[in-house]
Amino acid sequence: xxxxxxxxxxxxxxxxxxxxxxxxxxxRVAPAPQxxxxxxxxxxxxxxxxxxxxxxxxxxxxxxxxxNIMDAAITNKIVVQSTNARREANGDVSVFARxxxxxxxxxxxxxxxxxxxxxxxxxxxxxxxxxxxxxxHGFVAYTTRSTAGPAVESYLIEVREGR
Amino acid sequence: MLGDIGDRxxxxxxxxxxxxxxxxxxxxxxxxxxxxxxxTPTNYQDTRTAGLVRGTGIESQDIKSMVxxxxxxxxxxxxxxxxxxxxxxxxxxxxxxxxxxxxxDKDVLTDRLATQLQIxxxxxxxxxxxxxxxxxxxxxxxKRAGKTDTGTVGLTQAVAGADYRLSGRITSLxxxxxxxxxxxxxxxxxxxxxxxxxxxxxxxQYDFKKAGQDDVVxx
Numbered sequence: 001x002x003x004x005x006x007x008x009x010x011x012x013x014x015x016x017x018x019x020x021x022x023x024x025x026x027x028r029v030a031p032a033p034q035x036x037x038x039x040x041x042x043x044x045x046x047x048x049x050x051x052x053x054x055x056x057x058x059x060x061x062x063x064x065x066x067x068n069i070m071d072a073a074i075t076n077k078i079v080v081q082s083t084n085a086r087r088e089a090n091g092d093v094s095v096f097a098r099x100x101x102x103x104x105x106x107x108x109x110x111x112x113x114x115x116x117x118x119x120x121x122x123x124x125x126x127x128x129x130x131x132x133x134x135x136x137h138g139f140v141a142y143t144t145r146s147t148a149g150p151a152v153e154s155y156l157i158e159v160r161e162g163r
Numbered sequence: 164m165l166g167d168i169g170d171r172x173x174x175x176x177x178x179x180x181x182x183x184x185x186x187x188x189x190x191x192x193x194x195x196x197x198x199x200x201x202x203t204p205t206n207y208q209d210t211r212t213a214g215l216v217r218g219t220g221i222e223s224q225d226i227k228s229m230v231x232x233x234x235x236x237x238x239x240x241x242x243x244x245x246x247x248x249x250x251x252x253x254x255x256x257x258x259x260x261x262x263x264x265x266x267x268d269k270d271v272l273t274d275r276l277a278t279q280l281q282i283x284x285x286x287x288x289x290x291x292x293x294x295x296x297x298x299x300x301x302x303x304x305x306k307r308a309g310k311t312d313t314g315t316v317g318l319t320q321a322v323a324g325a326d327y328r329l330s331g332r333i334t335s336l337x338x339x340x341x342x343x344x345x346x347x348x349x350x351x352x353x354x355x356x357x358x359x360x361x362x363x364x365x366x367x368q369y370d371f372k373k374a375g376q377d378d379v380v381x382x
Contacts, residue, residue, distance in 0.1 A: 090245055092238070124283070128231035129211055129224065131371070147238045147283040163213050 031137040035079050035102035049154050051120060064116065064154040067097050071160035077103050081139060083157065091150035097142045097157050101134035108162030109134055115146040116154045123148040131162055218379025219347040220265035221272075221333070229369035230275045233353050234283050242364045243327065243355060244287045251289045252355065253328040254280060263335035263349060266381050272351075273329065291325045327355045327364060346374040 046063035053059040062068065067080040083097040093115065101107050110129040117123040127144050134140040142159075146152045208214040210223040238244045243252070254277035256269045281290050292299070299322055305311045306318065336348040348370065355365040 088239070090239075090241075127235070128228040130228060130232070145235045145239055147235060 031104070033100065033102075033137065035100065037076050037079075037102075040079065049120075051156070062156070064120075064156055067099075067157045067159060069159045073161045074107065074109065074159070077101065077107060078109065078134070078159070085155060088145070091152075092148070093146045093152045093155065095144055095146075095155050095157060097159075099132070099134060099140050099142065099159065101136060101138055101140065104136050106136055107134045108132070109140065109159055110162050111142040111157055111159045113144050113146075114156045114158070115148060115152045116156070117148075117151045118153045120154070123151040123153075129160075216379055217375065218381065219345050219373040219375050220263075220379070220381050221267055221349060221351070225369070225371065226272055226275060229351060230272070230279050232369060233276060233367055234279045236367045237280060237355070237365055238283055238287070240365045244284060249287055249289045250326040251291050251323055253291050253293045253325045253358075255294045255329070257294070258328065258330035259333075260331070261333045263333045264337050264347070265333075265335060265349070267333065269333070276329070276353075289323070291323050293325070296322070325358055328358055330354050330356060343378065344374060344376050345378065346372065348372040 050061040
């Protein structure tokens, strides 16, 4: 009686283990690239020019020549893969940012750029929002160009979720 | 004896509650103080963002975005903005057509484009006002008739001729389900054409697709 009962208990346990092992062996490949936001949270202090608040400590220093993801709705959804700028022949500045959609869903983003002069004053009005369509786990590029000529010394790209 | 224990327990609990209260108070003092709530409601809307009424046509945020894109691209064009002598252009809606299904005052587009381009060009391009040619003619006639003096810049043999002129077209593709969901693709094309040889020296376009349940009326 006891032997039968033990056997009866063992069968489902063994079956479960076999199923679990089979599950472990299933080589499901996750879509790449995968993101890890812990590295972004532990970000290093800004290098290069920053916007500092009038009252020291009242706001975080905002790095310039960078991308600021200003919308809490997407801070853990997209990663800035790169940003760069180039001085054009006529003195204007072209800026570029490549963003990665870390989610399994298509995202709509909007980006705009502040172009600042050497005194960190806006050299021209902020650009209009440009809508970007980021496919799941895909890169999306944003680019724009200043119109104020050599006056532009730095830039700040802002990104929010598309509305 | 038991009473003493009770008293001691009571005082222990009170001390714990006090410490907890103090901790909460201190923690409260340590918050950033940001009042992170929505602002006072207003009927003003941000022209750069989709507003309360959202349809499937061209809206203010589209106009701002497309004009911004066109202005920056035009100023990056060496023919238009890099010539030693600033070229003269006409930017108005005379040759800008609306073939789309949306009713729209096309001047809202070309006016903003002309103004924004003139601000940003800052002398690199000269703008000829052909829309108000009659206004110029009247003043020229008064000066030549001796009814007014010649102004501060003197007389010219003729009004300025233009080198380039804006043309363009708004087109659309509409789809609608039986349940009333509407989808619209819009494409807006801008061209700048040489008024002597007919060559298009610059072109760009802006497009979008929107879908919605509500049937918003554009006036």
